[in-house]
Amino acid sequence: MRAKTAGSWARYERSQRSLAGGVSSGLRRSARPYPLFYERGAGSRIWDVDGNEYLDFGLAWGPLILGHAPASVTAAIVEQAGKGLTFGAQHELEYLVAEKLTAIVPCADLVAFSNAGTDVVNVALRLARAVTGRPKYLKFEGHYHGWGDQALVSYRFGVEHPVGVAGPVGKGQLPHDHVLVAEWNDRAAVEELFGTHGAEISMVACEPLLANSGCIPAEPGFLEFLREITTRYGTLLLFDEVITGFRVALDGGQGRYGVTPDLATYAKAVGAGTPLSVLAGKREYMDAISRGEVVHAGTLNGNPLALAAAGAALEELSEPGFYERIHGLGNRLRAGLEGLLRAKGHAVVTTGDGPVFQVAFQETAPRNYRETMAADKGKYSDFAIGLLNEGILVLPDGRWYISGAHTVADIDATLAAAGRAL
Numbered sequence: 357m358r359a360k361t362a363g364s365w366a367r368y369e370r371s372q373r374s375l376a377g378g379v380s381s382g383l384r385r386s387a388r389p390y391p392l393f394y395e396r397g398a399g400s401r402i403w404d405v406d407g408n409e410y411l412d413f414g415l416a417w418g419p420l421i422l423g424h425a426p427a428s429v430t431a432a433i434v435e436q437a438g439k440g441l442t443f444g445a446q447h448e449l450e451y452l453v454a455e456k457l458t459a460i461v462p463c464a465d466l467v468a469f470s471n472a473g474t475d476v477v478n479v480a481l482r483l484a485r486a487v488t489g490r491p492k493y494l495k496f497e498g499h500y501h502g503w504g505d506q507a508l509v510s511y512r513f514g515v516e517h518p519v520g521v522a523g524p525v526g527k528g529q530l531p532h533d534h535v536l537v538a539e540w541n542d543r544a545a546v547e548e549l550f551g552t553h554g555a556e557i558s559m560v561a562c563e564p565l566l567a568n569s570g571c572i573p574a575e576p577g578f579l580e581f582l583r584e585i586t587t588r589y590g591t592l593l594l595f596d597e598v599i600t601g602f603r604v605a606l607d608g609g610q611g612r613y614g615v616t617p618d619l620a621t622y623a624k625a626v627g628a629g630t631p632l633s634v635l636a637g638k639r640e641y642m643d644a645i646s647r648g649e650v651v652h653a654g655t656l657n658g659n660p661l662a663l664a665a666a667g668a669a670l671e672e673l674s675e676p677g678f679y680e681r682i683h684g685l686g687n688r689l690r691a692g693l694e695g696l697l698r699a700k701g702h703a704v705v706t707t708g709d710g711p712v713f714q715v716a717f718q719e720t721a722p723r724n725y726r727e728t729m730a731a732d733k734g735k736y737s738d739f740a741i742g743l744l745n746e747g748i749l750v751l752p753d754g755r756w757y758i759s760g761a762h763t764v765a766d767i768d769a770t771l772a773a774a775g776r777a778l
């Protein structure tokens with residue numbers, strides 16, 4: 357790969373001289389052989405600066421639900437750009453997109469716009485503290501809720517870290533004594549935490565499908581259990597749908613899994629590749645923002661370019677059959693990869709839901725983050741670089757995304773390439 361990507365290496369070296377770490381988001385540094393530089397994308401494909409073409413299953417870590425540069429979305433952005441990039445004031449697209457979202461998302465009586473998932477998780481945490489008057493919140497190990505001080509807790513850690521003990525991910529984070537953590541799918545631990553701290557817990561936050569650590573579904577009844585216990589204790593329930601939102605279904609995890617939270621956060625797919633995030637929630641809570649009691653601010657919030665993109669994307673995502681199609685493609689690819697790898701004698705499991713799934717070299721499907729540690733990550737990394745060499749781009753952590761631009765022919769070409777990569 358190094359010989360084929362010499363142009364990327366030269367640019368990466370240059371970039372590191374002026375850009376901290378040579379990348380714009382820390383996680384990108386883990387790419388092998390080194391972070392590649394891309395020139396353009398179209399549909400399911402992306403081209404690097406050395407002219408190599410890849411079928412893209414990373415999709416910019418999820419946002420590109422319609423693939424690269426979808427025509428309707430780019431046209432809407434170009435049209436809006438001609439009228440103004442941002443106003444820092446009200447415009448029609450705000451309520452037009454808000455009306456679409458409140459019609460689609462079960463928990464959304466009201467929405468608020470920001471630019472990144474991290475922003476809206478932070479507002480959700482603040483809102484929950486404000487409306488309950490309680491200081492703490494409960495999250496699950498391995499769930500990622502952005503890189504804010506309060507959210508970036510118990511996400512990546514080693515097997516030696518004690519169960520249920522909250523820990524920051526990096527240096528310089530504020531103390532996290534307000535964060536309670538449990539293992540995903542562990543009802544008894546949640547019951548116990550509520551038994552001890554119930555009167556102090558403002559919110560329970562989770563990804564309704566643990567996409568960030570192994571694409572691990574909630575076990576049957578677990579989301580219903582979270583709904584029940586939070587209601588019992590007067591605690592808010594947040595579904596962080598930054599990945600599941602507009603991906604596993606038009607109405608996201610809450611629609612697909614049939615449990616309605618009090619608040620939900622969206623980013624990635626909702627903007628189809630533009631910086632848009634959404635906090636959605638029940639009126640009784642969101643009204644604290646309406647009244648100005650809880651501060652939600654941001655110079656570029658509700659910016660017209662992102663909302664033009666979202667408006668166009670939501671039209672396409674709402675077309676009948678869209679989600680059936682991407683689920684079908686995801687299932688075909690997942691089953692094909694699993695069959696191929698097992699036939700070659702590899703212990704492999706795949707987990708997830710249709711257009712977002714995980715491939716891991718381990719014996720049994722994990723039910724929480726700790727169980728994902730049994731996977732052979734080095735082997736996956738070698739597989740990923742083998743795929744790259746065959747023109748298939750995947751994320752380094754084992755998660756695969758499908759877009760509406762992928763085709764059956766793309767999936768079959770990928771399976772053939774995977775056979776060669778092995």
Ligand SMILES: Cc1ncc(COP(=O)(O)O)c(C=O)c1O
Pocket residue numbers: 471472473474475477500501502503563568596597598599623624
């Ligand atoms: C579930 C979840 N929540 C929050 C975030 C943070 O979103 P952003 O990277 O847009 O700040 C992410 C990002 O990957 C995510 O996957």
